[in-house]
Amino acid sequence: MTRTDIHVHVAPALDSKTAATLSGASVDSDGRIQIDGRQVGPAKLYDVPALEAYLAAAGLDHAIVSLPPPFYRQQLSVDEARAWVRAVNDGILARIGEHPALTALVYLPLEHPELAVEEYQRTRSQKRFVGATAAAGGRSALGTDPRLVPLWEALDADGAALLLHPGTSPDHRLDDFYLSNLLGNPSETTVSVAHLALGGVLQRYPDMQVVLVHCGGTLPAIVGRWERGAETHRPGLEDLAESPRESIRRLYVDCLAHDPAVVDLAVGIFGEEHILLGSDWPFPMGTDDPIALIQHLDGEFVERVATDNPAKVFPAIKSTLSRAG
Template sequence: MAGIDLHTHLAPVLTDADVAALPGVERDGGRLVVDGSRVGMPRLYQPEALTVWLAERGLDAGAVSAPPPFFRQHLGPDDAAVWVKAVNDGVLRAVEGRPSLLPMAYLPLDQPEAAAAELTRLLAEGADWAGFAASAGGGSVSLAASRLDPLWELLAADGRPLLLHPGSSPDSRLDEFYLANLLGNPYETGVAVAQLLFGDVPGRFPGLRFLLVHCGGVVASVLGRWQRGVDTERPGLPALQAPLTEALGAFYADCLAHDPAVVDLAVARFGGDRIVLGSDWPFPMGSDDPASLVAHLDGDLVRRISEENARTLLSSPHRVKEER
């Protein structure tokens, strides 16, 4: 089946000069050691393996972002600026010469000013980024914070999507039973989306488009509860101009739920035109066949999820101008 996988990962290809100049980064054989931890399995460093994997599944392309071990949200603003430039240049090296791999640049939401500066650099240099990626929750500032307004303005004007991938949850209770991933990841996505919705970020910056991984985390299951809080004027909640279901129109979600019932709920909440394929390649918590996650749906909807929705999301005024 033709289609586009919007949730795959590769490690950035860092030069020897990068590694020598970046504190906390070393090379151990073919893998990187970041802040004392060796990052990822070998396939994370093998773009050719991802290309083969996509072709074997009949997929036309995969959107590629750096995974959370490369977020490094503890860095100060100066170090973060240097680090994200190295990461983004490295992502471009990883996909170079492989047109089926669509790069997404990382923006550090823990350092809003550095994120805006990096986006300004990327836009000026004009590389063909499919979109951008950032940390949902984790160490990011509140996504409703005014410090992020310059970044939202730039992203809204550009039109390319921002993939929100959960960072490491600060909740130490999740240290046991692998809960940082099993529960923390969907929870952190929920925190980020709540901040965006209650902060009226999509309303204040029309043109913003977000992509949520892991089928939107907890969002689909708690959206009704959030709306009930607004309707009953719970303390601390602003009066919103539109129902949350309308504001959710700025969000897409991938299908990576591992449960057909949850995929069905996401379709009902986000809409059939806002669900896309996502595998989380090459991580064990991903899917070896993302199309199988939506195979129970109506055939026309499967086709839209597999291809049309992704192409709509990846289109932007920026790309239309270039094509002309």
């Protein structure tokens, strides 16, 4: 069985000619990308052999790679974003090339819902893309925004996976102490999911497979409060056919919690079949050994998290890897 890490980042491969046509972007002589004059790193984002070495050392066979947040550029205008998103998605495929251990997620700019639909349709038949990714929070439109309905319908019709990765929090109180990451990232994920769950989006589009990183952010600790709010009919909460807890069990989360007790909580909240391996490689807030995060649980569960669960969420993995092999 194929052991898969679903939360791995690489930088797109851009040549200097392409970069020159994109607002605020350039490419160094070593192929590293600069955005608005700042080099985007770490260096391993550009190093596929280093990624393959990580997989081998971690006892894994396959990684699903996605664009990291420094490349989201949610502040771009729709016309600038169209050119940028096309370039980085094509660049992600160029980066992984024909490496048989790698597949990818197409990046969708939810701050421009119509463009997100357009880009999904453009890349829908590209076999190396086994799902999509987008920014949770940041400047993204909320999940209940009617402009996102065509995207939810398309993902639902395809039974496709959408991995939500937190965008940069707009809360300037988090500028100190690295809180934009330490607190902002899990909070942005939770706010995003609140709109999907409490707004009935997860219920209306049951075949869209939504995946959360960082073990669901603060969601495992807060869903009980949502449940209580629904039970007591708090103002603004609709009476949905599904309770918040039932809707949340539709979600999949990776195991990147940095605390075994939180992993155990996530297993109870989401269910054993909804936990996935995720490392956040190669960022410092990630891990070089995602299996170690769940090693305290029984071996059968560990193997299911590494093999069966990702194959269920990303069914295109099997056929794509078979063709690559």
